[in-house]
Amino acid sequence: MRAGLAMLLIGIAVQSALARIRRSGRPIAAVGDGQAETAETLVKLADANTRAALAQLPPGFTVLTNLNFPTVNVDHVVVGPSGVWAMETQADPGFVEERAGSVWLNGRPMYRDPRRQARAAAAAVADLLERETGARWWVEGLVYFPNATIGRNQPASRVVGSPQLLSRLHLAAAPLDTDEQSRLLRALSEAQGPTAARRGAELRARSAA
Numbered sequence: 450m451r452a453g454l455a456m457l458l459i460g461i462a463v464q465s466a467l468a469r470i471r472r473s474g475r476p477i478a479a480v481g482d483g484q485a486e487t488a489e490t491l492v493k494l495a496d497a498n499t500r501a502a503l504a505q506l507p508p509g510f511t512v513l514t515n516l517n518f519p520t521v522n523v524d525h526v527v528v529g530p531s532g533v534w535a536m537e538t539q540a541d542p543g544f545v546e547e548r549a550g551s552v553w554l555n556g557r558p559m560y561r562d563p564r565r566q567a568r569a570a571a572a573a574v575a576d577l578l579e580r581e582t583g584a585r586w587w588v589e590g591l592v593y594f595p596n597a598t599i600g601r602n603q604p605a606s607r608v609v610g611s612p613q614l615l616s617r618l619h620l621a622a623a624p625l626d627t628d629e630q631s632r633l634l635r636a637l638s639e640a641q642g643p644t645a646a647r648r649g650a651e652l653r654a655r656s657a658a
Contacts, residue, residue, distance in 0.1 A: 531619055545600065577636070587622060
């Protein structure tokens with residue numbers, strides 16, 4: 450029953466986000482269509498779909514959103530039994546695949562490889578955790594395309610779409626026990642300031658429910 454209620458709330462949230470876009474007067478493209486009128490529309494669709502996907506994570510996973518560092522902004526940090534993940538979200542629609550050492554979008558290599566951004570995000574989070582805890586922790590960088598279809602790739606690929614996201618987050622990069630997760634979440638929340646600390650506490654409470 451709780452799971453059904455959660456899915457209902459997710460659906461309402463997504464529909465509300467899409468309704469706001471409709472009221473703006475801009476046409477909306479279905480996810481994966483590869484067509485949309487503005488970059489703003491794609492970003493809003495990506496945000497709604499990312500929130501909906503991450504809300505399906507089971508208890509034990511905590512999501513921190515929009516962590517700012519001097520050299521990089523990290524869209525999401527996920528902490529759970531499988532480890533710590535730094536997520537870079539790409540709003541581009543279409544068909545994405547990894548080949549020839551780069552990420553291709555709709556048959557062409559992307560101008561900027563988003564995996565570099567994900568690696569930079571992971572390094573920033575790892576550095577923060579080391580400063581706050583005095584120990585080095587492994588942080589996995591992940592590129593998420595909520596509006597695109599992902600071509601066949603390796604199980605441990607750093608590039609995923611909506612169908613692969615949850616299973617990828619369950620694939621342990623560096624397993625953490627409950628005490629370690631709490632320690633890292635406290636470090637992340639406190640380092641990002643009072644607002645992030647409150648948000649982190651709320652998310653931890655939700656994960657434990």
